[in-house]
Amino acid sequence: MAKDPYLGRVITAFEGGITTRVITHPSHPDRVFAYEVTFLLQHPRVIAVASQKPPLHFHPHQEEYLQVLEGRLAFEIEGKEHIISPEDGEVSVRPWTNHRLYSPASKGTESDSNVTRFMLSADSTPELFRLDTVFFENWYAYQDQIVVKGDKIDLIQVMSMFDAGGSYLSLPWWIPFSRTIARGLGILVGRWIGGILGYRPFHRKWTTDWEFACRKMENSIFQRRFADRSKTE
Structure with missing residues (x-):
């Protein structure tokens, strides 16, 4: 099998406010990718777009998986917002499900974390036009x-x-x-x-x-x- 050219690569966005590290997922070999994503919630670029939610969307061919490792993550699915944390374990998004994820609004308490870190992965599919x-x-x-x-x-x-x-x-x-x-x-x-x-x-x-x-x-x-x-x- 050819070596994954992306393995270990870190994709940086918003001048370092969001980083995505490409990793292996040995416990789930059927997944086409696995990333460790980090949001720096106090980064100026992340703060600037905090009020703008990403587009609501769906994936017909793949089930997507989220698992928060640190902090909290806002997860909207079929119009309902959920705040997930490490205690929730892995959460799945079925194909054709309308959803989006983003940084949750601060509660203004000392317990708020300045970092959200989570795992993101998705099932493999023979479709070439896919999440990857x-x-x-x-x-x-x-x-x-x-x-x-x-x-x-x-x-x-x-x-x-x-x-x-x-x-x-x-x-x-x-x-x-x-x-x-x-x-x-x-x-x-x-x-x-x-x-x-x-x-x-x-x-x-x-x-x-x-x-x-x-x-x-x-x-x-x-x-x-x-x-x-x-x-x-």
Whole structure:
């Protein structure tokens, strides 16, 4: 088996406010990735975005797992917020479940931790467009462009990246067949229209395993032209 090019890599976002360390998960060999994620809650960049929740989304093909190791983590699932801590053990997110996670609001007590540290992993799947390190590497880098450099968020770019990461932006619950429609929109806008307009889900300058990113993009006739292995950006 080829060595994982990401093993041990630390992905840094928000000028060090969030770090993600790629690790092995020997107790769960069926998982496609395992990360130890650390939020520095008093970091200026993390404080600046504390009031902005990440997009609500779902994954059709993978079950996702969370386990808090230190501090607390806010976990919203199907519209209900839960605050999880080390005592809760591992929490799973079933496929097609609307969810998001973020730093919880401070209670203003001395017991509040300045750090949230948790494990994040997901089941493997034969689908090429899935949650994996190529996706997270590019998604964190894109968020840095928004938070640190002040670029405006581009919804088509977000949908392009999310689709390639097997993720889709949630629609309001009251829309009939909302998940099916949301996934269809993610593919139509993110992969097809986005590909035609020049939006790529992965960027060479942000990607360690560019060979794998190219193989993923080659899976779509709308993105094949971005799979240039000689491109250095």
